Amino acid sequence: MATTTATREVLINLRARHKQRDLIDRAAEAQGKNRSEFMLQAACEKAQEVLLDRTFFALDKKSYEHFLRLLNAPVKPNAGLKKLLASSAPWEH
Numbered sequence: 001m002a003t004t005t006a007t008r009e010v011l012i013n014l015r016a017r018h019k020q021r022d023l024i025d026r027a028a029e030a031q032g033k034n035r036s037e038f039m040l041q042a043a044c045e046k047a048q049e050v051l052l053d054r055t056f057f058a059l060d061k062k063s064y065e066h067f068l069r070l071l072n073a074p075v076k077p078n079a080g081l082k083k084l085l086a087s088s089a090p091w092e093h
Helices: 018-030 035-053 061-072 079-086
Strands: none
Touching: 018 035
């Protein structure tokens, strides 16, 4: 996730124990970030993970079997796939 120089618009407050704050500060320092930058990045990464894990779709048996065959089929290299794999995820911009 890239940090931006744009002005932030909202304030998020939370309370933590001293040990938690100290742990966060050490990790932020290890990455060359301040506490707010570190916490915001970590929270956004976790939020994205949670939302991606909640994607659901349903298929009938025939469609599901076709879907599994497609998933298990070897990937044939192509320009579109190379471009996709070289690009960054939308939430990394």
